[in-house]
Amino acid sequence: MTTLTPEQQARRRIDRQLEEAGWIVQSMSELNPAAGRGVAVREYPTDSGPMDYLLMVDHQAVGVIEAKRDDEGHRLNAVELQSARYATSSLKHLGQVALRFVHEATGEITRYTDSRDPKPRAREVFQFPRPDTLAQRLKEPETLRARLTHVPTLQPHGLRDCQLHAITNLEQSLGENRPRALIQMATGAGKTFTAITSIYRLLKFSQAKRVLFLVDTKNLGEQAEGEFHQYIPQDDNRKFTELYTVRRLTSSHIPDDAQVIICTIQRLYSILKGEPLDEATEETVPDGAAILRKPPLPVIYNARIPPEFFEFMVIDECHRSIYNLWRQVLEYFDSFLIGLTATPDNRTYGFFQQNVVSEYTLEQSVADGVNVDHRVWRIDTEITQAGGRLEAEELVEKRERLSRKKRWEQLDQEIDYQGTQLDRSVVNPSQIRTVIQAFRDGLPQMFPDRVDDDGAFQVPKTLIFAKTDSHADDIIRIVREEFGEGNEFCKKITYRIDEDPKSVLASFRNDYHPRIAVTVDMIATGTDVKPLECLLFMRDVKSRNYYMQMVGRGTRSLDADGLAVVSNAARGPKQEFILVDAIGVKDSQKKETGSLEKTPSYSQKDLMNAVTMGVRDEEVLSSLSGRFARFAKRLDAEQQRQVKDLTGGASLNDLAGQLLKVDDPDAIDAQTRKHFNLTPNETITSTQWDEVRKQRAQQACAPITGPLNTLLEDIRERQEQTLDTVNIDTVTHSGWDRDLDTQRAHLRQEFEQWLQSHRDDITALTIYYAQPQRRAEITQQTIAALLESLKQERPRLAPVRIWDAYAALDDVQVKRPEQELAQIVALVRRACGWDDKLTPYADTVRANFKKWIFARHAGNQTKFSPEQQAWLEMIRDHIAVCLHLEVDDLDYIPFNEEGGAGKMYQLFGDEMDRVIDEINDALAA
Structure with a gap:
């Protein structure tokens, strides 16, 4: 066998x-x-020596490939001068030709x-561009990267400042040929609208041919598609899709x-x-713990989608x-x-x-009024916190999770359960009912x-996060029972319902019912439901x-009409939402998604996904093997038959x-030697070993499919839960979060410190603190300058948050x-210190107006x-609004x-200016 x-190996791969x-x-x-539209000629002679490959398109010499060995991949930067020299050399038979497309390649790496x-x-x-691609690029007057350098300035009409900033910076980044850019924008600030605006400008001004909008769930893809259909650009009256x-x-x-393709990454x-x-x-989001830390999935060249x-x-x-x-799916595309x-x-x-072209945080969006902030209402119950005990010989109810089929069983030993086991292996209906009653x-x-x-209380639109389908x-x-309402009042929105989940979601978003x-x-992330005013967490979340x-599901703002x-009982726009924490989710330890653990615990569903x-790595296959072996013991004869039907006859x-x-290792060794015809004395290479191991893994994993995963999850859902109807739960606390007063005090202190630190450099603060005799000089412009400085330096001290802190600590019920x-x-x-408690300025103005009128008359x-x-x-x-x-x-x-002014002069004569000065001064007191 010739070695x-x-x-030669690199040339063969190329x-x-x-x-x-x-x-x-x-x-x-x-x-x-x-011979064809694209011809690659090996060892084409030039006055600088033979080039490794000459690329010809439609009989025209257009490119060069400088080939190197696989172990020289790290040196490709160093050979740029060599490939550039060939690109400008004199070619045999063709003379001096400037070769536009320059490549360096090893067969593993292509530049x-x-x-x-x-x-x-x-x-x-x-991989190398196709001949058709290079032919098309040759026809274009300018390259894409050249066109990106002279995109016209974006006009602000119809855009929020954060959107204008993001698009402008993105276009600057693209013009600088920076290959990756990140737009960080708070939920509800209009990320998709921003992206569509950018895509529209790329198609129109940069003559981009095709853009991929990539999502990770079908739901997000459908939502994005709807937004493309609704989008109307600022410089055209037609919709994007027209x-x-x-x-x-x-x-x-x-x-x-x-021109635009929307697709899930799956x-x-x-x-x-x-x-x-x-x-x-x-x-579902492909974000299960089992796959977070795994290497990228292998991708091979596909001529259908180069x-x-x-x-x-x-x-x-x-x-x-x-x-x-x-990662390789993303990096496959140029x-x-x-x-x-x-x-x-x-x-x-x-x-x-680290190319962040936009950083628009939730705090900034709240400060700008784009989003609303929230307060936390805490519900603690005895069983949620401490769990419960069922004594031995207690007659308990057992229930299948999926079918809800029930039976009775006498316990042969006591069961102690923790709060974390609730609604999984043990269900305590009293605990659920107690939380719902407190809510x-x-x-x-x-x-x-x-x-x-x-005169009836109207329940605001509320989303409850549950642990499982059951x-x-x-x-x-229990919600329907405790609120005394029917089926329309409370509904489930998951993928596993008989009704169309999109239809139920649309009703939740646009109709009175469900409340x-x-x-x-399904709607824990990425789904827009603006009327949501309450989130009730009955499940914990470990990923920050x-x-x-x-939490972002509740942040979206909504005007009064919307x-x-x-919610026709609402008075005014949505100004905040309430996060009801019935599980301790706010305080539970969170970790960054994808953090590494030495002994991670993965679910069978995640491993199968x-x-x-x-x-195909060893850890996942070994873990799944153990799960299958344990799960097989739970299956009855009918379930075993169902598994075999899906796997071609294999049991778990x-x-x-x-x-x-x-x-x-012994089996891989023997199979590798047989596959490659190796003698006992020949050494197996790592490439050969990996190839055989890959074949073995592929064969073993072939029966593991989505339908099998669904079947096993359904069987799991049919597993029985123990119903604890013995231990009756009680509320230990239901009210505003007990840490809230401390947080409010800190906010107020930070706000007052910021005001003090700027009392000498912001005109309005100078007047308020040191020169109250100038109070009549406080105008919209001076207050607007103060507000802008505050929001720029400390967005977390936005008035919307500080107002609630002062109102609560002053113990006053005043509408913001x-x-x-x-x-x-x-x-x-x-x-x-001008007011001894928080008072809306309009109320202050009205009170001062009465005093002024009374004083004049007296x-x-x-x-x-x-x-x-x-x-x-x-x-x-006017002063109540404009100051x-x-x-x-x-x-x-x-x-x-x-x-106008003429009428006022007619009414007040020469006293008009003095009356204006006097009322300005009096009402600002």
Whole structure:
């Protein structure tokens, strides 16, 4: 058997890659440029010596490949001068030709440079571009990277400041040819709208051909598709989908004529691999603990969808683990990668090369009024905290989780259970009922003004997070009973319901019913339900990012009209939401998603998902083998038959044995020697060993599919739970979070310290603190400058948060004004001691107005006529909103409608200016 040199091995791999990409590889002796559209000629002679490969497209010499050995991959940067020299050499028969497309390759690594880019820079690509791709690039007047340098300035019309900032910075990043960019934007701030605006501009101004919008659940894909259909650009009256073709992939077919393709990463992986997709994998986030820390899934070249197919890839919810497990899927494409997330972690920053083009936090969004903040209501019960005990010989009820079939059994030994076991192996209906009762009874305190026209309390739109499907069913039944309502009042929104989950979700979002929805994970992340005003956690969450995503379901703001559509008892816009913590989720220890553990504990479902998606490492296969062996003992004869039907006759024990044998070193050794015809004296290479091990793993894992996972989960759901109807639960605390007063005190202290630190450099604060005689000089402009400085430096001290802190600590029931200027004026007056308790500024103005009128009349001054009084009341209302009256203001609404400055002069004569100064001074007191 002839042994190839490293150079020959590299050339053989490069030849194969070129052929896969549609090139015809020839030597000089067989040179025929007409053999195909793309011809790669080996060892083409030049005046600098023979180049390794000359690339010809349509008879035209267009590119060069400098080939190196596999072990020289780390030196490809060093050979750029060599490949560039060949690119400008004189070619035999062709003379001096500038070869535009320059490559360096080892067969494992391929680098590509387009010399017509503004600042030509080599980048690593998965494989060589196809001849058709280079032909198309040759026709274009400018390269894509050149077009990205002169995109017109984005106009602010119709955009929030955070969106304008994100898009502007992204376009600058793209113009600098930075391959990855991260947009961090708080939930509810409009990430998808921002992305669609960017995509529209890329298609229109950069002539991008195709953009991929990548999601990790079917639900997010459908939501994104809806937003594309609704989007109308600022410079065109037509909808996005009237201008460009948008397609969401629901099969393996990828249309060539679509400019925007929406796809789950699960489906994209299956398309690249040429394998069928279990569509159930698209319904949940591929974020299970079992697959977080695994190496990227292997991807091979696919001529149907070559690496250059997408020029841009927008990755929604990119904080999740998809770029760990699925990294090669993302890096297969020669695309700019644009990440969207509200909750990045260190892995997110690392993957996007720390190129954060937008950082818009939840605190900033609350400060800007884009989102609303929340308060925490805590419900603690005895059994939630301490668990319970069932004594031996107690007659207890047993229930199958899925079928709800019941039977009675006398315990042969006592059962002690912890709160963490509730609603899994043990169900205590009293614990669920006690939490729901406490929640119901606390609602009037959480929403004191929520009474409808008939005088009845109206339950705000509430989302309850349950642990499991069976837990959700228990909650729904008890909610309906305790609230005395019917089926429409409370519904489940998960993928496993008989009703269309999208329809139920739409009703929850847009209709009066249901008032309460219960979910496990379908709408825990990424789903927009603006009218939500209450989140009830009856499950714990250990991932910090997942918890913040769940909390984000309540942060979206909504105007008064929008809220009134589904909650007609609401008075005004949505100003906050309430997080009801019935499990201790706020205080439980959280970890960053994907953190490494020496002894991780994975669920069988997660392990099977990992194997279904291509994970084949020893740890996963060994763990799953043990799970199968244990689970097999639970199966009855009918369930064993169902398993065999799905696996081609293999039992769970058979699968467990096959998985365990995958990494048997003696078996791999023997199979490798047989497969490669090796003698006992020949050494097995690591490549040979890995190839055989891969074959063994593939064969052992083949029966493990999505349908099998679904069956085993259904069987698990049928496993019995013990119902504890003996221990009756009691509430130990139901009220505002006991840490809240401390947090409020800290907020107020921090706010007052910030005011003090700026008392000499912000005009409004100088007046409030040191020069109260100038109070009439406080105008909208001075307060706006104060507010802007506060929000820029300390967004967490936004008026919306500080207002609640002062109101609670002052023990006053005062409604927060809608306008931030009115809020900040009242807060500063309180902090500076002008008011002894928090008072809305409009109330202060009205009170001061009464005092001023009374003082004038008591001082024997001429009383104002009814017409004059009406004008003064208009001025009073203006000052309550605008803080100050200038004579020029009389030319605007509402004064101009009553005759403006001329009419006021007619009423007050030469006293007009003095009256204006006097009322400005008096009302600002």
